[in-house]
Amino acid sequence: MAKIVDRLLLFIYSISIGVLSAAAILLLTGVLSEDDLVPDWDAAVPFLIAAAAVLLLLSLRFFYISLRRDRTSSLSVDQRTEYGDIQISMETIENLSLKAAGRVKGIRDLKSRIRVSQAGLEIMIRGVVDGEHSLPLLTGEVQRQVHEFVQETTGIPVADVSVYIANLTQAPSFKSRVE
Structure with a gap:
């Protein structure tokens, strides 16, 4: 306001x-x-x-x-435990999501964006696929891996993982020469 x-x-x-x-x-x-x-x-x-x-x-x-410094933009996710406060930077959460998505075979050139909502973290993953795998299976696996890994590692609920397939990589074609 x-x-x-x-x-x-x-x-x-x-x-x-x-x-x-x-x-x-x-x-x-x-x-x-x-x-x-x-x-x-x-x-x-x-x-x-x-x-x-x-x-x-x-x-x-x-x-x-x-x-003045803008205190409304959160560069970290803050949690309160019985032992004290925990702050996890957004960059850390982005890197964790990229690490989890990178474990899925067939997707590369990953980028990640994180938003914090009332329901939890909203993670957007952008990547390029190789075209040799089923896209629904591949994106479903990326969503599952990222959701589980980030939630288990940080303890922060993950509300949503969106996957955007930006492009398809072209495998270099090699012609064999017969002499």
Whole structure:
């Protein structure tokens, strides 16, 4: 929710700065005069002070956002046990899933992506197959291996293992020469 509000504020801020920049350019080039832009300066002063204060506050907010560390993005999965806290990095879980998928014969050039959901880990495996094995059997075996290995190794429930077959490798064809 905070990100949506910040995006809306950034949009309003950008529009405001754009309008002020255009007005400054028109004033400085002489296309518009001060009286054309604001006919009654005495009445406009409180509004201009309020607008400047709002833009200053928005500037401070965006400055703060740019400096703070983003704590919402989790680079690890945290577990609490009776002995203390355990943190397992996402990179470790990716490597474990790649290790498990690499055990299946017939798939190579593996890549892995991990997402954490309420139900557990959602693992996406991308690979290239050799074309000599049944794809349903091969992908089912990859799903089973990854699911079991990651869940047993980390103790974190695995909700879903998706397999994407990106391509088929072409075996090099060798012609035998008979002399």
